[in-house]
Amino acid sequence: MGTYRLEELNASNIVAANSLTLKRGQEQFIAPPSYAISEAYVNPTTAWPRVVMDGETVVGFIRGNFDPDNASEELRSCLWRIHVAADYQGKGVGKFAVKALADEARSRGNKRLTVLWEKGVDGPEVFFHRVGFQDVGTTAYGENIGEILFT
Known part of the structure; x- marks a missing residue:
């Protein structure tokens, strides 16, 4: 694993974040990071967009959401988006980013971090399980809900 650090988006x-090249088939499961910066301006108190840096190179992107009053419990402290450059997948970037988001969630007094995802070939399910999310249900739209509980 490299020596990674986070920077605010x-x-x-943002151009480097939007230019992250994913592995074939992964694009269907995500939206561009530029959506996250626009969301951050619309909801500046809830959005937490960050890029993962390896030296001066953007190698990943993560966006958390912290909305303690959200009517949907699974959206109160959640991983909203994560992208890791194809050449950096399997090198600890995603794990680093999820740990940083979990640390932020914990520092805000949250008891868990959630994530929603669609199942599918090339989907993120294996990754989410690998970094510690446990399945806890599905949404009304059929998306999986996973959580990491903090002790």
């Missing part, structure tokens, strides 16, 4: 790194 901003004007100087």
Whole structure:
């Protein structure tokens, strides 16, 4: 695993974040990071967009959401988006990003971190399980709900 660090998603790194090349088939499961920066302006108190840096290179992106009053419990402290450059997948970038988001959630007093995903070939389910999410149900739309509980 490299020496990674987080930076806020901003004007100087958004082009690199939007240019992350994923593995074939993964694009259908995600939206571009630029959506996250627009969401951050609409909901500045709940959005937590970050890029993962390896030196001066953007190698990943994660967006958390913290909305303690959300009517949907699974959206109160959740991983909203995660992208890791194809060449960096399997090198600890995603694990680093999820751990950082979980640390942020814990520091805000949350007892768990959730994630929603669609099942499918090339989907993120194996990754989410590998980094510690446990299945806890499905949404009304058929998306899986996973959680990491904090002790």
